[in-house]
Amino acid sequence: MPAYEHTYLQINDQIRLHIVLAGPPQGKPVLLLHGFPEFWYGWRAQIMALAAKGYRVIAPDQRGYNLSSAPKDVASYAMENLSQDVIVLLDHYGIEKVFLVGHDWGAAVAWTVAILHPERIEKLAILNVPHPSVMMRTLTKSPRQMLKSWYIGFFQIPGLADWLMSRRNFSGMITMLKSSGKPTTFSAEELAEYRKAYANSGGLTGMINWYRALVRFRPHMPRKHRLEMPVLILWGKNDIALSAKMAEDSLKYCQNGELIFFENATHWVQHDEAKAVTNELLVFLE
Numbered sequence: 001m002p003a004y005e006h007t008y009l010q011i012n013d014q015i016r017l018h019i020v021l022a023g024p025p026q027g028k029p030v031l032l033l034h035g036f037p038e039f040w041y042g043w044r045a046q047i048m049a050l051a052a053k054g055y056r057v058i059a060p061d062q063r064g065y066n067l068s069s070a071p072k073d074v075a076s077y078a079m080e081n082l083s084q085d086v087i088v089l090l091d092h093y094g095i096e097k098v099f100l101v102g103h104d105w106g107a108a109v110a111w112t113v114a115i116l117h118p119e120r121i122e123k124l125a126i127l128n129v130p131h132p133s134v135m136m137r138t139l140t141k142s143p144r145q146m147l148k149s150w151y152i153g154f155f156q157i158p159g160l161a162d163w164l165m166s167r168r169n170f171s172g173m174i175t176m177l178k179s180s181g182k183p184t185t186f187s188a189e190e191l192a193e194y195r196k197a198y199a200n201s202g203g204l205t206g207m208i209n210w211y212r213a214l215v216r217f218r219p220h221m222p223r224k225h226r227l228e229m230p231v232l233i234l235w236g237k238n239d240i241a242l243s244a245k246m247a248e249d250s251l252k253y254c255q256n257g258e259l260i261f262f263e264n265a266t267h268w269v270q271h272d273e274a275k276a277v278t279n280e281l282l283v284f285l286e
Contacts, residue, residue, distance in 0.1 A: 002033055003022070004018070004020050004021070004047075004114055004229060005020065005021040005022065006018070006020055006021075006023055007021060008253045009060075009088070009089060009092055011063075011085055011117040012255050014069060014071050014076065015063050015068070015071065015076070015085070016068065016069045017060045017061065017062070017063065017064060017068045017069070017089070017110070018040075018060065018061040018067035018068045019058060019059070019060045019061075019064060019084065019089070019226065020040045020041075020057075020058075020059045020060070021056070021057065021058055021059075021074075022047050022048060022050075022056075022057045022059075022217065023050065023051030023054065023055050023056045023057045024051075024054060024056060025056060026056070027051075027054045027055045027056035028054075028055055028056065028099065028285075029055070029056045029057075029058060029093065029095045030055045030056065030057050030058065030098070030099040030101060030285065031059075031060075031086070031089070031090075031098050031099070031100050032046065032047065032058065032059040032101050032102075032106075033057045033060070033086070033100070033101065033102040033103070033105075033106030033107070033109050034062065034103060034104070034105075034106045035102070035103045035104020035105040035106045035107065035108075035129070036054055036059075036067070036104055036105045036207055036210065036211075037059045037176070037177065037194070037198070037204070037207055038065075038104070038194070039061045039065045039066035039175055039194075039197045040059040040066070040105075041066075041190075041193055041197070041268070042058060042103070042271075043270065045060050045270065045271070045274035045275075045277075046270060046274070046277065046278050046281065047059055048280070049278045050278070050281070050282070050285075052212050053232055053282060055099075055285070056157055058093070058158070059142050060085075060089065060225070061197075062082065062085070062105070062106065062109070063077065063081075063082070063085060063144065063206065064077060064201060064205075064206025064207050064209060064210065065083050065129050065197065065201055065206065065207060066197040066200045066201055066202075067200055067201075069097045069160060069206075070201045070202055070205070070206030071206065072205065072206075074209050074212045074213050074216060074217075075213065075216075075217065076176070076209070076213075076220070077206070077209045077210045077212070078096050078213045078217035079108070079109070079112055079209060079214075079217070079219035079265075080214075080217075080220070080260050081113045082109050082210075083113045083116060083117075083219075085091070086100075086110075086113045087117060087120065089112070090120055093181035095120075097119075097120060097121065097122040098120060098121060098122060099122050099123050099128075099285050100113065100121050100122075100123070100124050100125070100204030101125040101281065102112065102122075102125075102129070103127035103128060103270060104127070104267070105210055105267075106126060107126045107127055107128065107129035108129050108132065108135075110124060110125075110192070111124075111126065111129070111132055112132065112219060114227055114229065114231075115206065115221060115222065115225055115227065116221075116222070117130070118227065118228065119164065119228060120160060121229050121231065122233075123229060123230045123232070123284065124230070124231045124232070124234070125231075125232045125233075125281055125284060126230055126231065126233045126234070126250075127206035127233075127234045127235070127269055127277070128234070128235055128236055128239055128242060128247075128267050128269055128272055129242065130203060130242065130246035130249065130250045131225065131249070131250035131254075132221065132225075133221075133225050133253065134244065134246050134249045134250050134253070135140060137271055138243065138246055142226075145236075146226065147261060152177055155208050155211040155212065155231070156211070156212055156215060156263075157207075160244070161204070161208055162205045162208055164243045166198070166203050166204050167203055169195055169217065170194075170199075170204070172199045173194075174191055174195065175192065175196060177191065177194065178191075178241050180241065180266060180267055180268070181266045181267070181268045181271070181272070181274060182266055183258065184272075185266060185268050185271050185272055186268075186271070191214065196217075196229070206259065209226065209250070210220075214259070223271065225253050226253050226255060227253060227254050227255065227257075228256065230256045230257075230258075230284070231254040231256065231258070232257075232258050232260070232281075232284045233250060233254075233258070233260070234253065234260050234262065234269055234270075234277055234281075235247040235260070235261050235262065235269065235284050236261075236262045236266050236267055236268065236269035236272060236273070237262065237264075237265065237268060238264065238265060238266045239267040240265075240266070240267065242265060244261065247259055247261070248272075256282075256285065260280060262276065262277075
């Protein structure tokens, strides 16, 4: 069984990313981007399976998470900075084109990198987050989606969510995780690892600042949003925060796209349907 390798990458004077590597160094690179409120560990079911098939797997803690730097200023979490982290990482490892996979906020970053730097993406796999244009349009025009996304407004209040969700060893955040998944999605052992990661990052402020930056700093996107590289969208239909229709609408922005629904999975589709998601990724990458 391939082993995890832990390393760090200095992005700039302020940001150092913790990165987990697995698989043969000469293997085709697969970059896995986690979302909120996870860290590299959220991909554990996929990392070793991909590595065992000969891929070079790269799974960073994104800025604000676990062992990576968590700057205090909201501007550090603007999408331009988050997507640039990916480009710096690819340049560091000499990767011209990558298989890019993202879930939740990691998927938002992956969409953005594919839009801004399509020449760097071999194939794009997205889990449970729509194309940015679909997301913004739905958030502004769908009352139902606005209601589902109530927490984005809550997160804008400086310090309140950070404090409330960190109390009693991050019990608020753990409750959010458990309530948004199945009873079997996260084990007690896994939730203990999440608590450690939240403590490692000095609390939840860096993670929540992603949401604050979303409202304050809109990314500058080119007019052409249609993607030409192969795109696979995997979507758990029982997502309590995001409508499945947004997955269907996102296909319209993909020239060569495929959408697979998991009828019984939640937002945490790579946990709920770990083997099936891994198999779909392997088929897609090959």
